[in-house]
Amino acid sequence: MGSVSLHNVNKSFGAVDVIHDVSLDIEDGEFCVLIGPSGSGKSTLLRIIAGLEEVSSGAVSIDDKDVTDLPPKQRDIAMVFQTYALYPQMTVAENMGFALKLAGMPKAQIAEKVRDTARMLELEPLLQRLPKALSGGQRQRVSMGRAIVRDPSVFLFDEPLSNLDAKLRVQVRGEIADLHRRLGTTSVYVTHDQVEAMTLGQKIVVLRDGRIEQAGPPLTLYEDPVNTFVASFLGTPS
Numbered sequence: 276m277g278s279v280s281l282h283n284v285n286k287s288f289g290a291v292d293v294i295h296d297v298s299l300d301i302e303d304g305e306f307c308v309l310i311g312p313s314g315s316g317k318s319t320l321l322r323i324i325a326g327l328e329e330v331s332s333g334a335v336s337i338d339d340k341d342v343t344d345l346p347p348k349q350r351d352i353a354m355v356f357q358t359y360a361l362y363p364q365m366t367v368a369e370n371m372g373f374a375l376k377l378a379g380m381p382k383a384q385i386a387e388k389v390r391d392t393a394r395m396l397e398l399e400p401l402l403q404r405l406p407k408a409l410s411g412g413q414r415q416r417v418s419m420g421r422a423i424v425r426d427p428s429v430f431l432f433d434e435p436l437s438n439l440d441a442k443l444r445v446q447v448r449g450e451i452a453d454l455h456r457r458l459g460t461t462s463v464y465v466t467h468d469q470v471e472a473m474t475l476g477q478k479i480v481v482l483r484d485g486r487i488e489q490a491g492p493p494l495t496l497y498e499d500p501v502n503t504f505v506a507s508f509l510g511t512p513s
């Protein structure tokens with residue numbers, strides 16, 4: 276369960292309109308990529324889905340339930356950030372279990388969930404380390420582990436690979452694809468990278484200045500872009 280719908284969403288910061296009448300349906304289990312240049316509103320849309328930004332008008336639903344006025348905690352989502360945002364004084368295991376602890380889950384159950392997730396991400400040998408003793412790729416995997424352990428209906432990713440070097444980017448990208456194949460969790464993934472979008476996306480949404488230019492399966496956007504803007508992001512090289 277994890278469909279996401281945006282209905283005529285608008286967002287302004289002060290007098291500046293940054294999201295214009297965005298409507299979008301993401302199906303349960305779908306991997307949806309939001310792509311567009313810097314400043315096109317990708318992070319703002321993701322934060323609106325997460326409940327970290329309020330809409331100026333319009334509505335957001337998750338699992339067919341209107342969550343427009345609900346805070347992040349009451350939305351069944353987990354976010355993976357660009358900067359891993361790990362707690363520096365906590366071990367990997369503590370970082371991964373922290374949200375469950377806050378939610379009041381018994382210790383033994385937390386330990387089991389953390390162990391299972393760590394096994395899946397091959398993080399088991401690192402569980403007692405502090406974040407500073409991890410490589411960038413390992414930190415990003417812990418950050419994913421922290422989201423997975425909560426077993427949300429929807430994963431939200433904001434440029435999760437952008438702090439990794441080229442080789443790690445390919446590796447972690449593969450791990451994210453693998454994860455989606457295994458868990459089938461609805462995912463909304465923000466990037467400005469064409470290769471990431473084409474390899475991960477089942478649906479790609481192209482944003483420009485806070486508007487949707489085109490949304491559809493990768494092949495459709497690649498072969499049949501509606502305009503030169505979409506083509507420049509995803510189309511066949513001319």
Ligand code: ADP
Pocket residue numbers: 288293311312313314315316317318319320
């Ligand atoms: P992207 O993630 O595609 O780079 P953003 O969603 O971060 O774009 O930003 C979209 C627009 O909204 C930009 O013009 C940005 O400057 C503006 N913006 C984002 N957050 C805020 C904020 N908290 N206050 C004012 N303007 C903001």
Ligand code: MG
Pocket residue numbers: 317318319
């Ligand atoms: Mg952004």
